[in-house]
Amino acid sequence: MSAEHGSEQMQTSGTRVVEISCEEVWREISNYLEDEISADLRTRMEEHFKGCKRCAAVLDGTRNVVRLFGDATAIELPAGFSERLRQKLR
Numbered sequence: 250m251s252a253e254h255g256s257e258q259m260q261t262s263g264t265r266v267v268e269i270s271c272e273e274v275w276r277e278i279s280n281y282l283e284d285e286i287s288a289d290l291r292t293r294m295e296e297h298f299k300g301c302k303r304c305a306a307v308l309d310g311t312r313n314v315v316r317l318f319g320d321a322t323a324i325e326l327p328a329g330f331s332e333r334l335r336q337k338l339r
């Protein structure tokens with residue numbers, strides 16, 4: 250119950266995770282959700298989400314899309330995009 254006891258965990262020396270960039274996170278985010286990345290990369294991404302609100306929001310949004318379509322590849326093209334393109338090509 251003592252709140253003061255856990256405050257020393259701020260020191261994370263020794264288990265320092267190699268940081269990755271936001272762009273790298275976005276590139277791998279669908280693989281992350283589909284469990285197609287290495288445990289090492291997974292850990293690094295999870296660390297990134299903890300410290301980056303922007304990527305945490307992207308992860309949240311992507312997760313919703315995956316839940317709707319059941320396929321992370323659906324993210325590449327917004328719904329209706331290919332249909333509109335097809336009509337233009339006619």
Ligand SMILES: [Zn+2]
Nearest residue numbers: 271301303304
């Ligand atoms: Zn980020």
